[in-house]
Structure formats: C-alpha cells, structure tokens
Amino acid sequence: MDSATSTKNALLKRKGNDEDGQNDLPKKQKAESEDESKCAGEPPAWAQTRPDLCETIAWFRQYRSGIYSSKDKGCLGLLIDECCGGRSYVDEEIIIIRLSGGYGKDSKGNLVLKQNQTLGSGSNASVKKSLLNHQPVGVIIDDVGDRNKEIGRTLPHRYNVMDFFLITHVWPEIIGAFVGYMMRLQKIDLTSKSWWAAKGSPEPPASRDFHTRPECMICHACGHESCRVFKGVWACLNEDCPLFWEFINGPPTTELEYDPVFLSHRFFWDITNLPESPTLVPLPPVVTDDNRLGFRVGDQARRGFICPNCRKCLPRVFWKGWSCTVQHYVPPQPQGNELGCPFTVNVEGPAIPIEDVIAPPDSLPEPLGRRKISGKGTTMPRGGLGSFYNQPRFAPNASEPDIDRVSMAPYVRLRYPIAGGNIGTVDHIVSNLAINAKDRGPNYLFQRFQELDLGLRRERLTHAPVKGLMTGHFLVNIGLPYKFVVSTQSKSFSDTHQDVLVAYSRLVWATEKIVAESKMKYQKPSELLLVCYVTDMDMGYHDDGENVLGPTVATLSLGSSSTMFLRMKRKYFVGLRQSNNSAPTLTKDDPVLQGCQNYDHRKALKDRHSQGLLTDSEYDEERWKILKSTEDAPPIIKMELHHGHMVVMNGEGLQKYYEHKVVPDGGLRFAVTARHIKEDTVKADDTWMGQYKLPSGQAYNGESLFV
Numbered sequence: 048m049d050s051a052t053s054t055k056n057a058l059l060k061r062k063g064n065d066e067d068g069q070n071d072l073p074k075k076q077k078a079e080s081e082d083e084s085k086c087a088g089e090p091p092a093w094a095q096t097r098p099d100l101c102e103t104i105a106w107f108r109q110y111r112s113g114i115y116s117s118k119d120k121g122c123l124g125l126l127i128d129e130c131c132g133g134r135s136y137v138d139e140e141i142i143i144i145r146l147s148g149g150y151g152k153d154s155k156g157n158l159v160l161k162q163n164q165t166l167g168s169g170s171n172a173s174v175k176k177s178l179l180n181h182q183p184v185g186v187i188i189d190d191v192g193d194r195n196k197e198i199g200r201t202l203p204h205r206y207n208v209m210d211f212f213l214i215t216h217v218w219p220e221i222i223g224a225f226v227g228y229m230m231r232l233q234k235i236d237l238t239s240k241s242w243w244a245a246k247g248s249p250e251p252p253a254s255r256d257f258h259t260r261p262e263c264m265i266c267h268a269c270g271h272e273s274c275r276v277f278k279g280v281w282a283c284l285n286e287d288c289p290l291f292w293e294f295i296n297g298p299p300t301t302e303l304e305y306d307p308v309f310l311s312h313r314f315f316w317d318i319t320n321l322p323e324s325p326t327l328v329p330l331p332p333v334v335t336d337d338n339r340l341g342f343r344v345g346d347q348a349r350r351g352f353i354c355p356n357c358r359k360c361l362p363r364v365f366w367k368g369w370s371c372t373v374q375h376y377v378p379p380q381p382q383g384n385e386l387g388c389p390f391t392v393n394v395e396g397p398a399i400p401i402e403d404v405i406a407p408p409d410s411l412p413e414p415l416g417r418r419k420i421s422g423k424g425t426t427m428p429r430g431g432l433g434s435f436y437n438q439p440r441f442a443p444n445a446s447e448p449d450i451d452r453v454s455m456a457p458y459v460r461l462r463y464p465i466a467g468g469n470i471g472t473v474d475h476i477v478s479n480l481a482i483n484a485k486d487r488g489p490n491y492l493f494q495r496f497q498e499l500d501l502g503l504r505r506e507r508l509t510h511a512p513v514k515g516l517m518t519g520h521f522l523v524n525i526g527l528p529y530k531f532v533v534s535t536q537s538k539s540f541s542d543t544h545q546d547v548l549v550a551y552s553r554l555v556w557a558t559e560k561i562v563a564e565s566k567m568k569y570q571k572p573s574e575l576l577l578v579c580y581v582t583d584m585d586m587g588y589h590d591d592g593e594n595v596l597g598p599t600v601a602t603l604s605l606g607s608s609s610t611m612f613l614r615m616k617r618k619y620f621v622g623l624r625q626s627n628n629s630a631p632t633l634t635k636d637d638p639v640l641q642g643c644q645n646y647d648h649r650k651a652l653k654d655r656h657s658q659g660l661l662t663d664s665e666y667d668e669e670r671w672k673i674l675k676s677t678e679d680a681p682p683i684i685k686m687e688l689h690h691g692h693m694v695v696m697n698g699e700g701l702q703k704y705y706e707h708k709v710v711p712d713g714g715l716r717f718a719v720t721a722r723h724i725k726e727d728t729v730k731a732d733d734t735w736m737g738q739y740k741l742p743s744g745q746a747y748n749g750e751s752l753f754v
C-alpha cells in the first residue's frame with residue numbers, strides 16, 4: 048500500500064469516527080485532527096451562488112441537476128453535493144458517486160432510488176459516453192453546511208471547483224430495492240497535491256504504480272468479468288445475469304467497504320492524448336481598443352471570469368464590465384466570504400453610434416397605404432417607418448391593428464384593442480427618421496444613455512426557481528421603488544440626470560394622450576425603469592404586476608430592434624392552474640376571456656352558474672369534463688419595436704390576464720418604461736423619490752421639446 052492509500056484509509060476511518068470523544072484526545076493529536084478537518088489549499092475557482100458558477104464555468108452550465116453534458120462529448124461536469132448516495136467516497140484523487148435519475152424522497156425525507164436505472168438515455172448515457180471517450184470531467188464540490196459530509200472537511204466556499212477527472216468505472220449495484228449505477232473517477236493530474244487534501248497531509252508520491260489492477264473474476268453463470276469492488280467479497284456485476292449482486296460465500300455480514308486495491312490503483316493518461324484539454328477556469332481577458340466591443344456588447348459580453356485575486360466566479364453583472372465586489376449580493380443572498388476585492392475589468396468606451404445598431408434605412412417613409420406582408424425568412428426590418436411598413440410581419444393568429452396617422456402625428460399609431468370587454472388597449476407608436484433625429488430625440492438619447500453613469504446592473508430575481516438567479520438584462524430603477532420582479536435599489540427623480548428625464552417626458556406625453564381618450568383618470572408615472580440589453584439578453588413572459596401598479600405602462604425603445612409578444616396567461620387560457628409538477632386545479636374566479644380555449648362551452652357554463660342554474664360543485668364538475676391543461680396561449684399581438692418607437696399598455700386587465708415578453712435582436716438596446724406605482728404599496732419614507740414636476744422647457748409636445 049503506498050502512502051497515498053494509507054492517508055485515504057485514515058480519511059475513511061475518520062469519516063465514521065467524527066464525533067468519537069474528540070475532547071479526550073491529547074493536545075498534539077487534537078491539533079492533528081483539527082488540521083484533518085481543514086483543506087490544504089484553496090480551490091482554483093469558487094462561487095456563492097449556483098447561477099454565478101454556471102455563468103462562469105463553461106463545463107458546468109447546469110442550474111438544477113448534478114450532471115452537465117453535451118450531446119457530442121457526453122458528461123462534461125458534475126457536482127458533488129450532500130446527496131451523492133450511501134456508498135459514495137471522496138479522497139484526494141478518487142471519487143465514487145451514484146449516477147442520477149430515478150431518485151426521490153421517502154416518507155422520512157431520505158433520498159431513495161425509486162426505479163431501476165439504465166445507461167441508455169439522459170445524463171447516464173452521457174456518463175457512459177465520457178467513460179468510453181476518455182472525456183475529461185470537471186468536478187465541483189458543494190458545502191451546504193459547515194462541512195461537506197462526503198469529504199469530512201470544511202470547504203472554503205459554497206461551490207468549489209475541484210479539478211478535472213476521468214471516469215474509470217461505471218457499474219450497477221442493488222441500491223435499496225432497485226438497480227442503480229455507480230461511477231469511479233480518478234483525478235487526471237497526479238503530480239500535484241489536491242487543494243482539498245487534509246491540511247498537513249503528505250505530498251503525493253513522486254513515483255506511481257500504474258500496473259496493479261483490482262482482482263477480476265469471471266462469473267460462471269454469464270461469463271462476464273467483474274472486478275473486486277468491495278473488500279473481502281465478490282459479486283457478478285452484470286445486471287442481466289441471474290447471479291447479479293449475489294455475493295459468493297453468501298451476503299456480506301458487515302457494511303460493504305471498498306476494496307483497498309479498487310481505491311488505490313491508478314491509470315496513467317498522457318494528457319496530450321486526451322480528446323481535448325478544456326480550460327478548468329476562465330481567466331479575465333485583456334481588453335484592448337480592438338476587442339472591447341466584443342466584451343461590451345458582443346459575443347463575450349455574457350461570459351463570466353475568475354477573479355485573479357480571490358478566485359471568485361465573476362459573472363457579468365455590471366454594464367461597465369466585470370467587478371469583484373460585495374455588491375453582487377442582495378439580501379437574502381449569503382453574506383459570507385465577501386472579500387471586498389477591488390478587481391475590475393472595465394469595458395467602457397466611446398458611445399456606439401446609432402447607425403451601427405440599426406441598418407441604414409433603404410428609403411424615406413413609404414406612403415402608408417402601400418403595405419406588403421413579407422414572406423417567411425425575411426430579415427427584421429430596421430431603420431424607421433419606411434422599412435417597418437414594407438414588412439409589418441404580424442404573427443399568425445395575431446390581430447392586425449387599426450392605423451391612426453392623425454392623433455399622435457408625426458408618430459403613426461397602431462392600435463390593438465383586446466377582445467372581450469374591459470381589458471384594455473395596446474398602442475404601438477411608430478416613430479420615423481425625422482422624429483428620431485430631432486433635438487434631444489431618440490438618437491441623442493441613445494448616445495447619452497451610453498455616456499451617462501446610469502448604474503445599470505443585473506439584479507437577483509426575488510422569486511427565482513434557482514437562488515441567486517439574475518435578470519437577463521441590465522437595469523436601473525428611478526423614482527418609486529418597483530420591487531415586483533427584483534429588489535432594485537431605486538434612485539430618486541431628483542437625483543436623475545436631465546437627459547433621462549427627457550425620455551420620461553416623452554412617455555408622459557404619450558400616456559396623457561392615450562389615457563385622456565380612454566376617459567380613465569390619469570395617474571402620472573412615478574417610476575421609470577431603464578433596461579439595457581446586449582447580446583443574448585432578453586426578458587421572458589411576465590406581467591408588470593397589477594397589484595402595485597396603476598393601469599398604464601409605457602415603454603420607449605432606443606437602439607437595436609426587438610419584438611414584443613403579448614398572450615393570455617395560461618391559467619386563464621386553459622382555465623386550470625398548474626404549479627411545478629403538482630396536479631392542476633381549477634382557476635378560481637375564471638373570467639372566461641374571449642379567445643380562451645373552449646370559449647363557447649366555458650362561457651355557457653359560466654353564464655348558467657351565475658344565473659344559479661348550476662351549483663358551485665356542478666360548475667366545477669362540468670369544467671373538469673372539458674378543461675385540458677394542454678399548451679400555452681399563442682401570442683395575440685406581435686409588435687416589432689424599432690428605435691424611437693413607444694408602446695403603451697392601458698388597462699389593469701392587461702397585467703392581470705395577459706403577459707408580455709421581449710425578444711431583442713441582439714444589438715445594444717435600451718427600453719425606458721414609465722409606470723405609476725400605487726403609493727400605498729410604497730413605504731412612507733420612500734414616497735419623496737417618486738415626486739417630480741417637469742420644469743417648463745421639459746415637456747414634450749409631440750414635435751420636439753418646448754425650448
């Protein structure tokens with residue numbers, strides 16, 4: 048047995064003896080055992096939240112399960128957490144863990160295998176692929192408490208990158224009542240000491256035995272060869288054999304322990320001959336004038352890097368660039384390990400000209416009447432009214448708008464009424480080249496929004512499926528705090544640059560006009576949200592929050608184009624609500640909106656119920672007969688939003704019953720949204736932040752600013 052093996056056995060033994068009378072130990076022994084519970088070094092990369100890790104480590108873009116794989120290469124990365132299985136084992140160079148799939152919690156909350164596993168599909172097939180291909184697999188170890196149970200040591204951080212490993216064995220076992228698979232991995236680099244080895248443990252041996260292999264035996268029933276995995280016992284490991292998991296000499300009398308040779312044997316790999324040598328951790332780039340744009344808004348803009356000082360994963364959080372700062376975290380994010388490191392990669396540079404993000408317009412505006420519906424595959428029209436009208440591209444099933452060239456001239460107004468009574472209206476207000484080029488108009492604002500220090504950053508979502516998940520875009524909130532989606536630190540209107548308020552005044556003009564027509568009471572916007580998108584950023588389906596908002600929401604688009612979709616929320620479209628994997632329930636107070644699934648039938652039932660012809664339970668029973676939780680509602684409105692355009696959603700029902708999403712084109716784009724926040728939803732101390740009176744000279748009149 049080499050010295051590495053004896054350390055390991057010590058580790059294994061200690062795992063079982065954790066609480067064994069530590070207090071009675073003599074001083075020297077106690078100090079040694081305290082060292083045993085600490086790691087010898089620091090990980091090459093670490094993160095406090097899973098999203099930070101997944102945005103930074105290219106071989107582990109897996110937000111939920113423990114295995115990340117690619118279709119071609121198989122398993123690329125895995126996470127060792129608290130539930131790696133009963134017979135799991137971790138030492139300085141070897142890891143033995145279960146494969147995933149088929150596990151669930153029993154009545155006591157223990158994770159148990161609930162069905163047979165196979166290697167035929169999903170992540171288990173990817174493990175097999177990596178085994179056969181000698182694909183390096185990156186491993187991360189997670190410490191949820193103050194000590195990872197598998198390794199028996201306190202790890203320095205929550206998520207810790209270990210190293211690259213190769214999968215050496217995959218075999219089936221009986222786990223509880225079912226067949227489950229296990230795998231053994233060996234660290235690729237055997238020359239340097241692993242950072243997770245015990246503090247004070249010896250260096251790895253200089254020379255290694257690469258010849259010894261575990262003892263193997265051939266099963267007389269199936270002819271398969273299986274190696275000795277467990278100490279003192281042997282069983283056939285061919286799951287198709289009648290003698291599978293039948294131990295010769297009878298079932299083991301004690302708990303199974305790994306055979307020392309199975310743990311200690313090592314394979315030699317010529318690293319240069321492996322299929323590829325991926326990068327373990329990405330170091331920060333050197334940003335130059337030549338490559339700046341790519342990091343600022345292009346292909347590299349969403350990459351994460353490792354801080355060279357403290358090795359923290361740095362996802363792109365700030366519009367200005369990458370920054371290793373405690374401000375990445377907002378309560379209730381973990382507060383530990385905040386090193387206050389000053390490292391930054393700044394990507395600020397000269398403003399990107401508007402011409403670079405919108406294609407040059409082919410011509411001046413076409414006469415509005417000559418509209419052609421474009422065919423499939425045409426590219427997004429850019430550059431103003433002329434090209435927009437050449438290719439209006441309404442979504443299939445989506446409604447066509449009424450065109451109004453007068454009431455908001457020189458803007459053209461496309462009005463989408465929402466079917467079914469009192470829901471509301473959506474106005475798409477189309478600008479043109481002349482409007483965009485006017486003094487302090489959209490072209491100017493696009494430039495200024497890049498030059499001003501607006502404080503744009505990605506924020507942690509408050510109701511995220513994965514803790515720490517960030518918005519897919521940069522944002523900053525002005526005026527009253529708007530906390531529906533993210534807990535944003537708001538800036539008051541009085542602390543906001545005049546140029547931002549120029550955008551605000553344009554939205555005030557648009558909303559005043561539209562609300563006046565609707566005969567609703569005008570509620571002035573008291574909040575302004577600036578959203579900035581670069582490559583790969585978007586905003587999925589959401590509503591803006593009918594409980595905290597007045598009924599009017601208006602957005603000004605600046606820069607690159609995008610498409611906005613509006614659809615009925617699923618629970619109203621199908622009449623059933625379903626959260627996660629739970630069984631569907633009937634939508635309470637189903638309004639049965641025009642355009643929902645089974646409208647006629649559902650409406651007839653609702654009418655009979657409200658006339659007292661059906662009791663509550665009869666109504667529910669009848670609904671269960673016809674409602675099916677099938678698909679999401681198709682979008683009823685699809686709007687192409689180009690530079691300078693505005694959208695006004697007016698009506699509470701639009702946020703309550705409908706949801707919208709924005710799919711940007713990929714270039715730099717700002718969306719400026721004005722909302723009225725209900726004051727009773729804001730802390731009294733904060734109300735001053737939303738107070739703002741446009742000084743004379745700042746109100747927009749539809750042409751240019753009054754100056």
Ligand SMILES: O=C(O)CCC(=O)C(=O)O
Pocket residue numbers: 576578586591602604611688707709718720
């Ligand atoms: O990007 C946009 O145009 C709209 C953004 C939006 O829906 C929002 O901020 O809630």
Ligand SMILES: [Fe+2]
Pocket residue numbers: 589590591707
């Ligand atoms: Fe929105």
